[in-house]
Amino acid sequence: MPRQQTPGGVDRCSRLRSTGAAFTSLTALAAMSLVAGPAVADSGAGPCALTRTAAHHSLGLDTWNGAYPRPERTLDAVMVFLSFPDHRPTVTPQEVAGDHFPATSEFFERASYGRFRLVPHPQREWATMPRPSTAYGIQRDWAPEDRAAYLRDAVATADVRVDFSRYDVVYFVADPDAPGVDSDATKVVNFDRPIRADGTDLRRIVTVFEQHPPDRNVLAHETGHVFDLPDLYHRPTDGKGDWDTYVGDWDVMGSQFGMAPDLFAWHKWKLGWLEASQVDCVRSGSSMHTLQPLAQTPPTGGTGGTRLAVVRTGSGSAIAVEARGSAGNDGETCTEGVLVYRVRNEPASGGGPIEVLDAHPRTEACWDRSVYPPLADAPLEVGETYTVPGERITIEVADRTPSGAYTVKITT
Secondary structure, three states: OOOOOOOOOOOHHHHHHHHHHHHHHHHHOEOOOOOOOOEEEOOOOOOOOOOOOOOOOOOOOOEEEOOOOOOOOEEEEEEEEEEEOOEOOOOOHHHHHHHHOOHHHHHHHHHOOOOOEEEEEEEEEEEEOOOOHHHHOOOOOOOHHHHHHHHHHHHHHHHOOOOHHHOOEEEEEEOOOOOOOOHHHOEEEEEEEEEEEOOEEEEEEEEEOOOOOOOOOHHHHHHHHHOOOOOOOOOOOOOOOOOOOOOOOOOOOOOOOOOOOOOOHHHHHHHOOOOHHHEEEOOOOEEEEEEOEOOOOOOOOOOOOOOEEEEEEEOOEEEEEEEEOOOHHHOOOOOOEEEEEEEEOOOOOOOOOEEEEOOOOOOOOOOOOOOOHHHHOOOEOOOOEEEOOOOOOEEEEEEEOOOOOEEEEEEO
């Protein structure tokens, strides 16, 4: 992440044996490794859906990577709280759990229009690791052997209390005040080969090293990775410069600090939260589209109307058009309008699979609140027209309806 501003009742010995054997492969751990998985057909994707590639967290959505849980139902998440011999926790597990829930569950409930429910199951007590916090070398770019040692100890420690077969998502939450804990190290660790524990495969674990209180929306971001969503920020190779040049405030996978952090409509399409009828596939010529603001709650019993218009620009790229307004997860936005962005299926997580196109490149907005002011005023307003650079695609915002929807003319 970028940094800017119940016991299961399973016999202890048998459970420790089950996890111990799995850890013989921990040298294969990689925090950002590609986890292969079976393709699951998505017949509702349509002709504008990009093909899923081998890129880590590819934004192709013609099929679903079966190695990841798809958040279209209720998923259960266990929170294991880890303490260390070199520090006695000064906060309770309940207080730390309250840093993240119910806020994270509410974020996803709003983003999914109530189609997905994330249920946390926080453990009631701290589980003490066998070594001091300073022994694990915890940091953002973690040495693989140190990370493997931490996870080996964490799973063995947790396995005494937790039946992993009961959960879809696993959070290991470290004592925020332990001397060796680095808040910059919070991330999802993927396993090249799953760990077998309690008869289930652990393919990834969210390792949380946040301060108390934590960064805003940090667990929503990390949980997004559990659902195969990519990092949308740009990490400078020298560690200097701005991280938010790709998407600015406009998606939590870009920045957990964003003013409008709701997930892009493309992400919601991928996750199954938008139906095919809510995505307009734009053909050649001119066409009119009525786009409902992305974060607006649909009426009871309704789908909420069209949320996304897509123009294919090649075998691996597309232009996406959606409306953003001040509601739901986007309630703190300082600008509203029609947002245009480019999607590509080949770039891996962190490589710019989505880039917001700035309809006002000579101006910026919200310099006191935005994570990247040049993109804070990227959306088109009523009466404005934008031609996509390098493409014969023009987007014109003709009107806004009394309900807040935008009438958009797209010419290709």
